Amino acid sequence: MENIVAWQDAYSLEMPEIDAQHKVLLDLINQVWNAVVGRVSIEKQIELIEKLEHYTLSHFAAEETFLRTIQYPEFDEHKKAHEIFVQRIAAEKANLLANGHLTLDMLHFLKDWLINHILGTDKKYAQFSQGKTSSSSFVGRFFSALLGKR
Numbered sequence: 342m343e344n345i346v347a348w349q350d351a352y353s354l355e356m357p358e359i360d361a362q363h364k365v366l367l368d369l370i371n372q373v374w375n376a377v378v379g380r381v382s383i384e385k386q387i388e389l390i391e392k393l394e395h396y397t398l399s400h401f402a403a404e405e406t407f408l409r410t411i412q413y414p415e416f417d418e419h420k421k422a423h424e425i426f427v428q429r430i431a432a433e434k435a436n437l438l439a440n441g442h443l444t445l446d447m448l449h450f451l452k453d454w455l456i457n458h459i460l461g462t463d464k465k466y467a468q469f470s471q472g473k474t475s476s477s478s479f480v481g482r483f484f485s486a487l488l489g490k491r
């Protein structure tokens with residue numbers, strides 16, 4: 342079976358903890374994709390999309406906590422973007438429950454959205470936080486430890 346998306350080094354934010362979470366998200370999208378392409382049972386598809394939904398919520402919550410901590414100036418816009426993605430997953434889950442299938446279109450949307458979000462919106466906060474944490478100050482070391490930066 343072929344996956345819909347693969348991790349690339351260009352997606353890295355140079356923050357190992359966040360990169361690891363993004364990799365899990367891509368993996369979960371691949372799992373849902375393979376479930377749809379492989380026509381597995383609806384129960385299994387529901388289980389997988391719920392896994393994606395839950396992980397997305399916890400990842401976004403972690404990111405938003407971090408953005409608050411660094412007093413990110415574009416916090417509100419970033420949070421809004423997260424909400425749109427979460428709503429789309431919820432809508433697709435509702436569609437699956439009502440009509441018994443997920444669409445490949447929807448998976449393309451999720452994949453494209455996530456990659457664009459990482460490359461655009463997330464890279465912006467990564468750059469901002471680098472400015473805040475690059476110093477050898479105590480705060481800098483604290484954030485580095487928090488994010489698992491080397």
Ligand SMILES: [Fe+2]
Pocket residue numbers: 404419423458462463
């Ligand atoms: Fe984000």
